Amino acid sequence: MKKNSPSADQSEFNPVDLEEVNNKKDGANPLKNKVLSEKGMPQDMSPSELKIFGSDYFTNYEFSWLKFNWRVLNLAKNTDLPLLERIKFIGIVCSNLDEFFQKRVGGLKRQIHAGVSELNVDGHTPEEQMQKIRKEVKKMIKHYRSCYLDEIVPQLHENGILIKDYSELDATLQEKADDYFEKQIYPIITPLAVDEAHPFPFISNKSRSLAIKLRSIETNDLLFARIKIPANRPRWIKLEQTDKNVVLLSVKDLIKEKINRFFPGVEVLSANVFRVTRNADIERNEEEADDLLEMIEEELRERRFAEVVRLEIDKNMPLDVKKYLYSHLHVHQNEVFEMEGPIGLADATQLYNLDGFQHLKLEPWVPSLHPVFRHPIDEETPSVFQVIKKGDFIVHHPYHSFESSTQRFVEQAARDPKVLAIKQTLYRTSSDSPLMHALIRAAETDKQVAILIELKARFDEERNISWAQRLEKAGVHVSYGIAGLKIHTKLTIVVREEEDGLRRYVHIGTGNYHPDTAQLYEDLGYFTCRDEIASDVSDVFNLLTGYAPSQTFRKAFVAPKHLRNNIMELIQKEIDEAREGRPAKIIAKMNSLEDPLIIQKLYEASQAGVSIDMIVRGVCRLIPQKEGLSDNIRVHSIIGRFLEHSRVYYFHNAGEDLYYIGSADWMHRNLDARVEVLAPIEHPRLKQYLEFMLGIYLRDNQQRWVMKSNGNYRKVKRKKGEQKIGTHSYLMAHTKSHAEPIPRATKKDQK
Incomplete structure (x- = not known):
């Protein structure tokens, strides 16, 4: 090292006039005649379909993500939480920032190097975003470090953890x-x-x-x-x-x-x-x-x-x-x-794992056995296939045990001599996954096993490559899907020979086949052997492993070819109902809401009078509660002990009450660049459970944040005399206390 070592244009933007949006005449769509800008359109999106542009209509993706991380940091600052739980959230905040810089900032830096200066859909250049990100991240660093160094570390010492x-x-x-x-x-x-x-x-x-x-x-x-x-x-x-x-x-x-x-x-x-x-x-x-x-x-x-x-x-x-x-x-x-x-x-999460300090953590949660698997002691334990034949059911993780439901489904299929074939999609799993070991055993006993592995699951590529190689060595048919598309859907189908012929048993999930994250992520899994759903899932596998570009589906919504249109048509149906003066309602729960065309359609629905509740954990580019634009849209975010991960979609649909679950967010990448499946939930009792579940989210007064029209979030406070409802603790208590075969809301729950 030498003693004197050396150290080491914006585009103009005129946003669309918001007054035009407020100028609603004769019930016409105020978005219809907006001047289109072709800048910042996602790849493969037809610019002519998007008629709005700028920060009056869309929040910035990166800034919205940082607001999400602020909500996580709020948990680290929450003195009502046990001390080591606060430490855990400090670790999560920092881990999130690591990934944010690797993926999002890395992508912006590539754009800057490539000379990209066009405005994106919310009216920012890459350079502008980088400048604002740095300012916000510096502020976040100051807050999380003050929380850790000035509050948490002294309290660790007071509680016997002496660094x-x-x-x-x-x-x-x-x-x-x-x-x-x-x-x-x-x-x-x-x-x-x-x-x-x-x-x-x-x-x-x-x-x-x-x-x-x-x-x-x-x-x-x-x-x-x-x-x-x-x-x-x-x-x-x-x-x-x-x-x-x-x-x-x-x-x-x-x-x-x-x-x-x-x-x-x-x-x-x-x-x-x-x-x-x-x-x-x-x-x-x-x-x-x-x-x-x-x-x-x-x-x-x-x-x-x-x-x-x-x-x-x-x-x-x-x-x-x-x-x-x-x-x-x-x-x-x-x-x-x-x-x-x-x-x-x-690395602060290492402190969370210290032995001997359970009193500084929340009481451990042990997932419950799903009611459909409960049976009198003197009865022989039913197989998972017998249970599914009795009727469709939904498991809700981590409230219901992953090991005794989804994992059990795969393990029983692997050893059941009547099972002829098992097919599964794999996006992420653990390094020593019992499901993968079960599939290897199945292949070794001459069952037909086909696994569609997504090699491009970011940060899990090496693990997935390793599993692909191990599965192939065991005789599993391993496929990597379709060029240009990620396989993000979570599907398993089991073909079993029975007295009346072959029967297909299906699991459709919102989360990964990952036994570890199933303890921490909130997800849903749907089990059925209904022919229409099983046929659709079979066709999805055939599409992914063979040649079927014109494949259509009976019940399921499948991306990239159909899902976007299916969603747009359901939103349009609500618009039509509202314009006729009939009840119209949408509730959509997802991880992120980003797609400009979907957002545009939701604005149109709001202006028609459709009541819309969006439960969006992370990034939300839609602006709610804006006069003349989104008065009827409310955006909620639940942040707490478990990571909200399930996707649930409800449409009133002239009183039919349609419900769909699956792995797809309303993002361009999910709708246009990934293989996704949304499954209809049609059993009345299952629909009732989803209604009850969504109702808890919308009544939460402990973990819920609501987005304001300026893009900021405020935490919901419990009103005087109001029942205390925290989504995660409420659903844990509900799962432990309800022993019905399929949980449903009580009259008290429905109030």
Whole structure:
């Protein structure tokens, strides 16, 4: 390192006049005559279909996502939550930011490099978005770090979780720390010098490193070295634990304390932490790829070496070392975030997992056995196929056990001699998934097993490649779907030989076949053996594995070819009903609402008088409660103990009360660039449960936020005399106390 190391146009926009929207004459659609801008249209969308443009009509995707993360941060700040639960949400906030920079900021940076200056549908250029993101993220960093350092850490100490500096340890604990360093840390670390003979080392994504400034005793030259803090060691070392407290030492602090051990004969001037985040928004043209598996493996290799989109550094790092890093990592100062104290607090979830401090957590939730599987003790345990034959049912995770329902379905199919074939789509699963092991066993017993694996499930590509290879070795027919489309739908079909012929049993889910996330994510799973639904699911598999471009479906809504039109037609039906003065209502629950055409149609429905409730956990680009535009639309967001993940859609439909569930959000990517399935729920009791469930969400006064017309959110407060309703605690209690074969609302619930 040299002593004097060097450091390292907007488009004009005139929004559509909102007064024109308010000028409603003769019941005409006020959106009809808007001037169209072709800028910022999603790929494959017909610009002529979108007649509105600008920030009067759409919130910005990135800014909406950041508002979602603020709502998560609110949970970390919530002093009514147990202390370690607050720690967990700090970790989630930081993990979310990591992914946001990898995917969203990475994508914006690619656009800027490509010279994109056009306005997107909400009227922002990529450069404008980057500037606003930095300002908002800096504010968020200040808040979450203040929450962690000024509130949570002192309370950890008060409750016996003592995170100490090396100098604060007594002689006995220092000896333990020294022993740990010599046996568990020193053998792993390889200090890397940077000079004429040693190039600047590769810094891996999300790794923490020490930038070390050194001085040669012999020549007085300044030198630079890097030490990677090992990620395969715990962030905090447990030195001592009693009944009342535990003493922890940061592995980073231990390495800094022993830094001279790595550089004998050289003077260490400083050692400061830095951390990089790399761009994960790397896409390759799979239509030109000869081998999709090989293409994804190459993309993963490229991602490892992708450009840096964020550099987090210790605020106390010497200026010349900062400039040295900027130069060698090719970052601009607007991509640098300086912090005082620990960096990379996504690891804070390790503190949540400490043994012996259950009193600082919420009471563990043990999912219930679904009522349809309950039976008298003297009866033989019914098979899942017997249960499905008795009637359709819905499981609601994590309230109902995934292991005893969805996992049981696959495992019983694998070992049942009457089962001839099993087909499943796989988007994400665990590294040691019992479902995958069951499918391997099924293939080894000569059952026909076909798995459609999505290799491009972001951040799960390596795991899915590994499962694809293991499944193929076992004789499973593995397919990767259709070029240009992600397989996002969650389907399983089992073909069983029975006395009256072949029968198909189906599971359609809103969430992944992932036993771990099923404990944390709220999702629905629909079981049926109805011929019309089973035929549709069979046709979806045939579409994905064969050639069936003109495939049509009886009951299911399937993307990309049909789902958008199906949804638009149902919204139009509500519009027609409202214009005739009849009741019209839509309730839609999803993760994100982004698609401009759907939003435009919802505005039209609002203006016609349709009552619309959107339950959107994360990003929402629609603006509700805006006079003359969206007066009849309300947007709700439920944030709490479990991650809201199910998609449920309700349409009044002239009193028919249509319900659909599936894996598709109302986003361009789900409607036009993914394979998705929405299944109709037609059994009256199942419809009644979904009505009850959605009613709880809309009455929540503990976890619910509502979006205002300015795009900001406010948390709903319980009114005087109002029953206390928190969605997650209410549904946990409901699941434990209701023993009917198919849960339904009581009169009290329906009030």
